[in-house]
Amino acid sequence: MKLRRTIKKITFASFLIFSLFLNSCENEKQINTHLIKEIKNRGKLVAITGYNNYSYFIYKGKTLGFEYELLKKFADKLGVEVEIKLQNNIDEMFANLEKNNGDLIAYNLTITQERKKNFNFTNHINTTHQVLIQRKPKKWRRLSIDRINDSLVKTPYELENKTVYVRNGSAYINRLKNLAEENGININVVIANDTLSTEDLIDQVANRKIDFTIADENIANLNKEFYSILDIDTKISLPQRIAWAVNKNSNELLEEFNKWIDDFKKTMEFQVIYERYYEHKSYYKNRRQSKFLLKEGGVISQYDHLIKKYAKNINWDWRLLASLIYQESKFVNEDTSWAGAIGLMQILPETGASYGVDDLLDPEKNIQVGAKYLKWLDDYWAKKIKNKDERVKFVLASYNLGYGHINDALKLAKKYGADSTKWDMNVESYLKKKSSEKFYNDEVVRNGYCKCDETINFVKEIMKRYERYTQFLK
Numbered sequence: 001m002k003l004r005r006t007i008k009k010i011t012f013a014s015f016l017i018f019s020l021f022l023n024s025c026e027n028e029k030q031i032n033t034h035l036i037k038e039i040k041n042r043g044k045l046v047a048i049t050g051y052n053n054y055s056y057f058i059y060k061g062k063t064l065g066f067e068y069e070l071l072k073k074f075a076d077k078l079g080v081e082v083e084i085k086l087q088n089n090i091d092e093m094f095a096n097l098e099k100n101n102g103d104l105i106a107y108n109l110t111i112t113q114e115r116k117k118n119f120n121f122t123n124h125i126n127t128t129h130q131v132l133i134q135r136k137p138k139k140w141r142r143l144s145i146d147r148i149n150d151s152l153v154k155t156p157y158e159l160e161n162k163t164v165y166v167r168n169g170s171a172y173i174n175r176l177k178n179l180a181e182e183n184g185i186n187i188n189v190v191i192a193n194d195t196l197s198t199e200d201l202i203d204q205v206a207n208r209k210i211d212f213t214i215a216d217e218n219i220a221n222l223n224k225e226f227y228s229i230l231d232i233d234t235k236i237s238l239p240q241r242i243a244w245a246v247n248k249n250s251n252e253l254l255e256e257f258n259k260w261i262d263d264f265k266k267t268m269e270f271q272v273i274y275e276r277y278y279e280h281k282s283y284y285k286n287r288r289q290s291k292f293l294l295k296e297g298g299v300i301s302q303y304d305h306l307i308k309k310y311a312k313n314i315n316w317d318w319r320l321l322a323s324l325i326y327q328e329s330k331f332v333n334e335d336t337s338w339a340g341a342i343g344l345m346q347i348l349p350e351t352g353a354s355y356g357v358d359d360l361l362d363p364e365k366n367i368q369v370g371a372k373y374l375k376w377l378d379d380y381w382a383k384k385i386k387n388k389d390e391r392v393k394f395v396l397a398s399y400n401l402g403y404g405h406i407n408d409a410l411k412l413a414k415k416y417g418a419d420s421t422k423w424d425m426n427v428e429s430y431l432k433k434k435s436s437e438k439f440y441n442d443e444v445v446r447n448g449y450c451k452c453d454e455t456i457n458f459v460k461e462i463m464k465r466y467e468r469y470t471q472f473l474k
Contacts, residue, residue: 036078036252039103044081047071048102050088051472052199054222054277055108058294059287061301061326063468066277067106067244070125070261073269077260081464086471089194090169094119097247104253105245108216110171120248123258124241125265126274128216130175132159132234133205133223140229152231153212160185164212165192165201172214175237199223206230216242218278225281226288294472301331303344306364310371314378319469321371323462324396333363345370374399384410385421393423393459397431401455404447408434411444428456 039045049056049067056065068084075082085102087093093105097119104122110130111121137143137151153159156179166172168191180187192201201213202220206227215223220232246254264270276283291299300322301307307325311318328346329335341348343366352360355369377395380403385391397406409431414420420427433439434450 035103035250036256039078039080039253042080044083045071045075045078045104046083046085046102047104047106048085048087048093048096049106050090050093050197051086052197053284053288053293054219055106056084056086057287058300058468058472059290060292061322061331061465063465066273067108069273070264071106073264074257074260078256081460084468084471088197090167092169094169094245097245100247103246103250104257107244108219108242109245110216111241111243112171112174114174115171115245118248119245120250120254121241121243121245122254123261124243125261126218126242127239128218128242129235129239130172130214130237131217131220131232132164132236133202133213133215133220134211134231134234135205135208136229136231148231152234154234156234156236157183157185159187159212161188162212163188163190163210164214165190165204165210166214167192167196167198167201168194170198170214171240176214179236202227202230216240222278222281222284225285294469298472300469300473301325303331303333303363303367306367310367314371314375316371316374317466319473320392320462320466321374323466323469324399325367325370326465327458327462333361333366342366347373377403387421390421390423393463394427396459396462397423397455400458401450401452405431405434405450405452405455408445408447408450409452412439412442415442415444423459428459432456 047067049065049071051057054065055067056063058064068082071082071084085096087096090107090109093107094115096102097105109115109121111124115121132153134153136148140148153162159176159179160183164176164187166176166189173189173191176187176189196204198213198215198219201210202215202223204210205213206223206229214236215232217232217235220230224230224232244257246257287293292301294300300319303325304318304322307322308318311321325331325344329344331344333344335344335346336342337346339348342352342360344363345366347360347366347369349358349360351373352358352365352369355372357365357369360366360369374395377398378391381391381394381398385394394406394410406427409427410420412430412433413427416430418426418430430439431450431452434445434452439445440449
């Protein structure tokens with residue numbers, strides 16, 4: 001009897017433990033499912049990334065980058081938008097991910113055992129080596145290859161007692177420590193200032209401020225195109241996998257991305273995107289030299305001085321006006337639409353005439369007319385939309401479509417219980433409904449049928465671009 005009671009106790013305890021295990025798995029599954037559902041409900045994938053000239057940047061007013069383009073493709077697959085959180089310190093990227101301040105880190109990250117303790121990594125996006133960045137000797141063009149090679153570090157053990165500067169939070173730190181251990185040598189590893197990127201350290205090597213740094217080979221190849229004095233031939237690692245990171249409890253997001261990237265990597269489109277940023281080195285060199293590449297300042301377009309002048313006249317943020325102009329013409333002054341709209345702000349001749357301007361190909365006159373029309377629209381909507389930030393969206397929509405259809409959408413929103421003073425998911429939604437017979441025939445509608453998707457996207461794209469301009473231009 002005693003034995004039988006003991007067996008029953010053991011059986012019950014085993015059952016209890018097994019039940020708790022199943023519940024734990026189910027809870028974990030619910031957490032994972034909740035994240036995908038949350039992303040879709042909020043309508044955006046929040047990605048943490050860093051600014052550089054290949055991952056994420058703005059050039060001639062346009063948002064570009066290898067990571068950015070992949071993010072856009074993946075977000076399209078999920079049916080959501082992309083929100084970028086910019087963080088150039090790698091440790092801070094991981095800290096923000098751990099605090100759930102983003103859904104993933106979309107960056108050129110090396111998969112390491114240390115990082116895998118706290119985070120999961122996606123299937124690798126590409127592979128590369130870590131290489132030593134060093135300078136060729138002075139007057140190297142006059143020297144033989146043998147003379148040049150004799151002056152360079154060509155094997156890891158030649159780094160003994162050398163000082164190597166590396167980016168804070170990078171995988172290069174541990175690699176150099178392991179290299180020193182493997183070769184029984186001393187390498188003086190200096191952690192660079194938090195504000196410095198790998199590209200910044202490469203610049204310092206080229207400009208004789210430091211002697212050595214480390215970079216991934218794909219990044220080193222780009223920078224060698226810019227600085228011919230650099231030598232990048234000394235590999236200090238075996239091939240390493242480059243991937244993105246997610247939190248440990250984000251298994252469903254991880255699985256979703258892995259399925260997508262494995263399929264997408266097989267396409268020609270992926271190859272084109274990769275080559276655009278890592279193979280077309282002359283393109284990289286050209287934008288590095290351009291004043292239109294934004295990095296905590298800079299120039300959006302050659303018309304910035306005019307945009308600032310007329311934005312001030314109408315009490316607008318000039319970066320918002322710049323985003324509108326990019327949307328209309330991509331800063332191509334000679335642009336003329338099929339409908340006859342002309343110039344930077346795509347002004348119709350009759351609109352120009354109403355403001356006494358006939359030469360709409362004059363950039364200043366074009367922006368002057370566009371700004372006056374925006375001011376008129378702002379005054380019109382100020383009577384109905386008191387909040388300035390909300391009113392901007394009504395003004396942009398009216399600039400694209402005319403205020404009549406926007407007024408119809410506002411009346412429909414009010415009639416059907418939505419907030420007629422809010423654009424997103426309120427008036428915007430009823431503007432979209434104006435392609436439905438039930439709504440364009442409604443008694444409150446005065447302007448009839450409208451397929452208004454283009455206008456809705458017009459507003460979204462301008463506001464997203466404006467947000468990105470503000471990340472780089474304070």
